[in-house]
Amino acid sequence: MRSILPSSVVGLILLFLAFPIIVVLAVSFSSATYLTFPPPALSLKWYRAYFSAENWLAPTWLSIWVAACTVVLSTVLGTLAALGLARLPRPLKILVSGLILSPLIVPVIVVSIGVYYAFSKYGLVGQPIALVLAHTSLAVPFVVTSVTATLAGIDPRLEQAALSLGATPRGTFFQVTLPLIQPGVIVGALFAFITSFDELIVALFLSGQGAVTLPRRMWEDLRYAIDPTIAAVSTLTIVLTAALLGAAHYLRKRSEQNRTLVTSSAP
Secondary structure, three states, X not given: OOOHHHHHHHHHHHHHHHHHHHHHHHHHOEOOOOOOOOOOXXXXXXXXXXXXXXXXXXHHHHHHHHHHHHHHHHHHHHHHHHHHHHOOOHHHHHHHHHHHXXXXXXXXXXXXXXXXXXXXXXOOOOOHHHHHHHHHHHHHHHHHHHHHHHHHOOOHXXXXXXXXXXXXXXXXXXXXXXXXXXXXXXXXXHHHHHHHHOOOHHHHHHOOOOOOOHHHHHHHHHHHOOOOHHHHXXXXXXXXXXXXXXXXXXXXXXXXXXXXXXXHHOO
């Protein structure tokens, strides 16, 4: 019982957490014309409806474009911020890191109201660029956290050795530092993509009528016209998010293994 009970409790908790996803997955393959569980029969018609509907595909492509732009900006800014934080004195480092990570602490609704009032003055509401800038501010902390964790496990003597052997600071960064922190950078980029692609609250304030993202489109469908197509869209979104999280976990484990090898081989 001592060995079975903990496993049973964990299994029940996992089932409780995964049951809504299982329901959505089952409904997405339903042949019914409305949301019903269990489905009367299996069918792919709601997936066909999604891939043939422009009012679903247009928000999807916009979300992918916004997320891609967010990944580029947040990865560059977050990586540079993490490198700068690693070289700051400890008291200043705590203050600056708190400011950078504040979007993770402040409620998203507060951030949304702030960026709405700021962007409305310049006529950016309803423009994709507004979503890119707002999502970048939300995604940068994830990149900073990931890269900072990777930097913490790198021996600074490796950079010092490269500089002492005649390498320039730029050459040291691209040939020594960047390859070592690359897994952390990629993990941060994946989390930035997920943050932007799945974000709803900021999109409700900034998308207007000219920049409707996929989460905004799903929210409108739930409010005004519920049909099983949204279950198919939700399933595809869950699969994409799970795949990205799995890739991030794999890269994080690989980063830890490489860091262990480099540390053990360092003089």
